[in-house]
Amino acid sequence: MQPTIKDIARRLGISVSTVSRALRGSSEINSDTRKLVLDLAKELNYSPNPIALSLKEKKSKVIGVIVPEIANYFCSAVIAGIEDIANSKGYHVMIFQSHESYERELINIHLLTARRVDGLLISVSNETKKGDHLKEVINGGIPVVMFDRICEEVDTPRVVTDDVDGAYQAASHLIKQGYKRIAHITMAPHLSVTRNRMRGYMQALKKHHIPYQKKWVVHCNFDYENMKQAVLKLLKTKPKPDSILVSGERIALSCFEVLKEMKLRIPEDIALAGFFDNPVSRFMNPPLTAVRQPTFDIGQSAASVLIKMIETNSLQHSYKTIELKTTIETGLSSLKK
DSSP, X not given: OOOOHHHHHHHHTOOHHHHHHHHTXXXXXXXXXXXXXXXXXXXXXXXXXXXXXXXXXXXXXXXXXXESOTTSHHHHHHHHHHHHHHHHTTOEEEEEEOTTOHHHHHHHHHHHHHTTOSEEEEOOOTTOOOOHHHHHHHHTTOOEEEESSOOTTSOXXXXXXXXXXXXXXXXXXXXXXXXXXXEEEESOTTXXXXXXXXXXXXXXXXXXXXXXXXXXXXXXXXOHHHHHHHXXXXXXXXXXXXXXXXXXXXXXXXXXXXXXHTTOOTXXXXXXXXXXXXXXXXXXXXOOEEEEOOHHHHHHHHHHHHHHHHHTTOSSOSOOEEEEOOEEEOOGGGOOO
């Protein structure tokens, strides 16, 4: 049977309130008494009752997290960072997936708010164009922090990476390797990450005096067939691209698979580079040139900001955006022969 505060109080011959204050580290309790309480609590494997604590503090000590897809390495690594901070602060994490669906995202939010989570961390779906559902959460008194994919109209803290510079560096790397006809396969045009990565891509073209070709920019969803058609569409253009900059992990994997299926040699026939956080990229044949995002740090930063908001009863924060830097890991898939 799980020991209680009453058991500790009875064993030590002191009041329940004294035990409670000692466990909370109250300065009202002398150090000798506090040590006795803590030592016995450890001996008995005492842990606070989360239900009782939530009723007393009017907090659930639970953080809701909504990501597009847990199977995506980016999302799973960010979640690891979130859990690292949350667990160290005594919070539990409840994770939901939107599967890139706005409707599923709405359902997830309703489920989480019904469970009275203390705060919400979210990376919005590929279909999410408006932020009314997030404003409703904030207006209901629940703090929200967005990460990676954000709704710019929602006035709440966000943790992002420097997508503009990441795309700029990747495109510039391709250009320095001798590629001039660089295509770009990316996500839904309304997403902030799409716009920022597009901006970086265009800045690199401009910097190196390469004309922008609208026909070489393709937006797609995350269905494999849709991505396959995007690649085929690019390869039918005249002249066809000699390289592709991709905007995300699933797009990168699909591109790689389609090019291999078509028996195109990478990088001899066409080069491939893009945002790809999965360590498997260095074991691909050839290794993929990848823009790396600090995934674990993103999760830690987002969770830290949210927990500070929860514990200070704040729906806003002194800083609105934390922007982390990307790095580029070059591979054989972008070395022109």
